[in-house]
Amino acid sequence: MSISVQNISKSYKNIKAIDAVSFEVNPGELFGLIGPDGAGKTTIFRILTTLLITDEGTASVVDYDVVKDYKAIRNSVGYMPGKFSLYQDLTVEENLSFFATIFGTTIEENYELIKDIYIQIEPFKKRRAGALSGGMKQKLALCCALIHAPKVLFLDEPTTGVDPVSRKEFWQMLKRLQRKGITILVSTPYMDEASLCDRIALIQKGKVLKIDSPQAITANYEKVIYDIQSKNTHGLIHDLKNYPSHYSVYAFGEFIHYIDKNADFNLKDLEAYLENKNHSEIIIKKAITTIEDVFMDL
Template sequence: MSISVSHINKSYKDIRALQDVSFEVKKGEIFGLIGPDGAGKTTLFRILATLLIADSGQASVAGHDVVKDYKTIRNCVGYMPGKFSLYQDLTVEENLEFFATIFKTTIKENYHLIEDIYKQIEPFKTRRAGKLSGGMKQKLALCCALIHKPEVLFLDEPTTGVDPVSRKEFWDMLKRLQQKGITILVSTPYMDEASLCDRIAFIQDGKILEIDSPEAIVKHFTKTIYNLSANNMYKLIESLKTYEHAHSVYPFGEFVHYTDTRDVFDIDELQHYLKNIGLNDITIEIAKPTIEDTFMALAK
């Protein structure tokens, strides 16, 4: 096991940031912590990165205890904090060089590890980090976290505030790093990124809701989901909510995801109900549950 967390609790004053959190991450796995802001993701990262001590419970990273062996861990993990923004007044190269130095290595020594990523930002190596675009900053930050060849990589919301193109590239890079045997623990508030992980843990209000692979986790969703659309989105939502058999009604892009309290029911009846209210162009079809549907069902 590369990371093992068992029964971790952590409170700040009256807020219980983490409640009995347990999970394990295998070597070479990309493990995603999926949950909204304030779910406790950052606290968990800080405990694993030896920056905070849990109130109770144990955790180990790369076989070392996070409290006792904190010095060893600090030598063998790469950490990218959530609001990490590099030294804005240092150039790309100076930033990288600095992080290489404090981790007792050189850019040259581990260049092979960052080559793929660094090649993309190398043309701008004399530019100050503050003048880079969001996507390039993330790449540089990743390089800085990788430069000492860590066994485990902690990435706390690395793609927040980054445009889709850069996000896609960032995830491609993580996949390549995984092939080099690095274990990656990554957090994100975006459900669409969950499917890119090997396994995910849903986290909300300091509690882990579910842990499984993205493919398996949607199977936890037992109800049938219907995709509905009509000419007036607002009316459609309101009407569905007042429908006596409605179990859940969530807008989902251009559709509404609807589940019924009954296991078997007549779609035509629902169609009629909506038509009578005055909606037109009604479409109803069965949809596959998404990771987000699963999360909402669990968090409800």
């Protein structure tokens, strides 16, 4: 196992940040921790990177115990925290050589690993890190986390607040790193990124709700979801919520995702109900289940 987490719990004063969390990550896997702010994702990262000690349970990274063998772990993993944590007043180049030096290596030694990413920021290598744009900071931070060729890479919300284009590029970079044999644990609040992982753990309020491949999670969802649309979206949400047999009603992009309490409910009845409420240009069709749908029903 690259990462093994057994029943770990951690409280801050009387708030339980994580509660009996267990999961395992296989070598070479791209594993996602998916959950909103406050789910406990960062606490898990800090425990696995030996920056925080658990109250209960054990965890190991590349077979090293997070408490006993903390020094060995620090040499074998790369960690990119959610908050930008490089030296703002060092240049791009200085930051990189600083991190290489403290890990007892050189930029040249592992250049192959970071090359794809580094060439994108190389034109700005004399610029102070603090003066970089968000996307470039992110790339520099990733280079610094990779410069000692870690076996496992920990990325805590690398794409939060990042626009869709840069997010897409970032995930392409992760896939390339994975192909080089690096195990990756990544967290994100964006449910659409979940489908890019090999396996995911859905987390909320400190508890793991589900662990599986994203495909299996959506395939095993038993309820039927309908895409519903009309000219007046706001009125539609309201009216669907007043439909007696509704189970859930959520806005979902251009459609409303509607689930009925009865598996065999009659679409015609619903359509007639909506027409009666003066909706026009009504569309009702079966929707494709997403991770977000499953998450909302947990």
